Amino acid sequence: MIYDIEYETMPREAMESIQLRRLQTTLQRVYATVPFYREKFDQAGLTPSDIQSLNDLEKIPFTYKKDLRDNYPFGMFAVPMDNVVRIHASSGTTGQPTVVGYTARDIDTWANLMARSLAAGGASRGDIIHNAYGYGLFTGGLGVHYGAEKMGASVIPVSGGNSKRQIIIMKDFGPTIITATPSYALHLAEVAEEMGVSFNELKFKFGIFGAEPWSETMRQEIERKLNLTAVDIYGLSEVIGPGVSIECHEAKNGMHIFEDHFIPEIINPETGEVLPYGEIGELVFTSITKEAFPVIRYRTRDITRLHPEVCTCGRTLVRMEKVSGRTDDMLIIRGVNVFPSQIESVLMETDAVEPHYQLVIGRKENLDTLTVMVEVGENIFSDEVKGLQKLEKKISHNIKEFLGVSAKVQLVEPKTIARSQGKAVRVIDNRKI
């Protein structure tokens, strides 16, 4: 179902004219109210009125995660605190957290975008949504919650954790839609299995998964184990939270970006040059409707590409491919560029290995070492040591073959790899460089 037929199927020309008007308004506002943006514009010798077309956007300097941290906590807000009704923050696992604010109108915009997203993912009024995204400073839980209420679906605010109780709720309440991080969804499948509950007996039709990178093979595993259609949702708190873009369940072929609120660009991460549709590069967003926390040319560090063709679902919104890596996730191991998501694909293609893995990078005598820790679940366990050793060799061989990097594979007991708030910790880099 298309929730907002007018905007989601708008012809490109009309969309661009709306985008330009909204962009110009946003630039005028941030120039007047956020000292950071005014300085950036002044340094570049620009004023907001220099932006006369969407192509002029590339004249504006980028905004980086570091800029948000430097202005911690509220320095990037474009409205007085009187008008801020909600504050969220990133987890800060990789440094100082970044703090974002919302006005009442921002919350309503976000709810509307999440209602569009849930609809694209298969939900409608009458559905019961099991929302296992964490509630709190993280935007996932509340983002889905407000969108579900906006569209008139019933939402179970179960949040993350207490997995056994989640399975009981699924059995008793009969939810039809699940929203969670993909790794937590697979964890729930494990717990259900331990409890002797089959997802085939549950009522789920669709699942909307995001907030961490996941591969196409992981989608197949989730669809099989949870017996539902799985779609990918994209968002980041700096831009608004979940609901920046969403796959439609009809095509499952790229995520539709809500361009009436966010202008996407793909750039060469090294040079900053804007790349045409279809080319792979770093995704950059400019928000054009947000009041409390607008971002101008924000570097997401996510690697993807854009496709402008109209989708079979009818939406005219540009689609972004599944994020294939992050500019800052990219590991350079003995000079080879490796994205954790590539290792994940190899694992999944090797004998349906559980995607619970962790990469440990070290340095021994000036050489990088890569150890891939893989949890041994029942599906790959063997009572014979040689069977397990064969598996280790096979994984290591496939990694070498597909990625060109040597890795030691280490089998570990289930649930020994840390999962933090439903997000798996994928990389531990012990190199001291």
Next chain:
Amino acid sequence: MKAEQISIFLENKAGRLAGVTGTLSEAGVNIRALSMADTSDFGVLRLIVDDNGKAKLALKEKGFTVGTTDVLAVEVPDEPGGLHNILELLKDSDVNVEYMYAFVQQSGSNAVMIFRFDNIDEAVDLLTQKGVRVISGKDLYTL
């Protein structure tokens, strides 16, 4: 004829074996025989216990990866050449021994060996035809 063995994946870390024995002890499960195969990083612990269902449930609850395998419990005369004569019987067949270990308790005056064969059905036929006694799981767990 067959007996069920449970096997558990263990990392080579201090206290992991005690984790298994502690879990079984709490669950009131008695270990009747065991063998451990290991590499420098991990090991596989194989157990014959008196209550497989209870043992599996308790171990899985604690997060262990547990597998089950059919094995044969074979009576071996407790005298010089006892085991050798049985292995001789198998020598010319296509049945291979993957691994074996001794059971603690005797069956009458005979020793008991646990065998994991690559082809268990053929092994059963071969041994019983030659008059070697194979102890059923039910009898083994309570021996």
